[in-house]
Amino acid sequence: MCFPFLLFALAASALVNGASGQVLSIPARADRVLLSATVVDEKGRPVRDLKASEVRIFEEGKPQVLAHFTKASDLHARVLLLIDASGSMNGELKTTSSRMAAFQVLAALGPEDETALAGFDSEYWGIVPFTSDRDRIKKGLEELVPFGSTALHDALDHAAHDIASHGEGRRAVVVITDGIDTSSQKKPDDVIARSRALDVPIYAISVISPLDDPASDQFVGKKTAGVAFQGSAVLVRYATLSGGAAFAVSDFHALRRAADQIANELKTQYRLGYDPPVGPPRFRRVQVKTTRKGVVVRTRSGYVPS
Numbered sequence: 444m445c446f447p448f449l450l451f452a453l454a455a456s457a458l459v460n461g462a463s464g465q466v467l468s469i470p471a472r473a474d475r476v477l478l479s480a481t482v483v484d485e486k487g488r489p490v491r492d493l494k495a496s497e498v499r500i501f502e503e504g505k506p507q508v509l510a511h512f513t514k515a516s517d518l519h520a521r522v523l524l525l526i527d528a529s530g531s532m533n534g535e536l537k538t539t540s541s542r543m544a545a546f547q548v549l550a551a552l553g554p555e556d557e558t559a560l561a562g563f564d565s566e567y568w569g570i571v572p573f574t575s576d577r578d579r580i581k582k583g584l585e586e587l588v589p590f591g592s593t594a595l596h597d598a599l600d601h602a603a604h605d606i607a608s609h610g611e612g613r614r615a616v617v618v619i620t621d622g623i624d625t626s627s628q629k630k631p632d633d634v635i636a637r638s639r640a641l642d643v644p645i646y647a648i649s650v651i652s653p654l655d656d657p658a659s660d661q662f663v664g665k666k667t668a669g670v671a672f673q674g675s676a677v678l679v680r681y682a683t684l685s686g687g688a689a690f691a692v693s694d695f696h697a698l699r700r701a702a703d704q705i706a707n708e709l710k711t712q713y714r715l716g717y718d719p720p721v722g723p724p725r726f727r728r729v730q731v732k733t734t735r736k737g738v739v740v741r742t743r744s745g746y747v748p749s
Contacts, residue, residue: 511716551706
């Protein structure tokens, strides 16, 4: 009869330890759900001092016991840079913007963080495996020559699987593209479901014309905007449902702000976990909240039990 009380006492003790800045980790079950989480304030600035005692997790609207809590500073990051090398990126502005975005992300990461580089057109290919050598990534970017059709959704599916196969830790896919897809075999909804299941946040930087950028004075409006604007909207769905963020940029200032925000969020990513209730293997909605006012937690929107 004392067993439930013992579990409660262990959980309470772990929460106290988490609140004091230590790593919270109750012995894991095989089916534990782990979530990569980004925490931001009302102005979109990363929150670096969230405590385990301030976190609330809900599955299908029902509260769950937080069993794992790790701050970003306790883990190194793995970032897969996915660069659009299709023919639609064949322009000086787009090519230069892609490299600048990659350079900005690299510069903001810590020396212990690892980056991999992959490219895609109608196919997906790895260029540089995970490394902390920034010069290798920069040299790899020089190999990208825009050509061919665009299989964006297929490439994102490959990238999410690749980074998920490299173990735990802070991780994300950062895709730099114009958002146009012309030849994917997979549908966006299928790829989004896969990225959520693998717990891989997707950050998207859409390099677009000022005519397609709502933040630009030259924006022509949704009714007459081109396919790039529509592609950006799809990337927003990827980012929102996977726990990442999406940016549409048409000038270098916006590009730098986007890259800086991505890097700052990766530096302050948290890892949360809970042991899910028993139930059928169907999609389950997950929501993470915090008791701290004016603060929002972004993470994947759900999962399917294995």
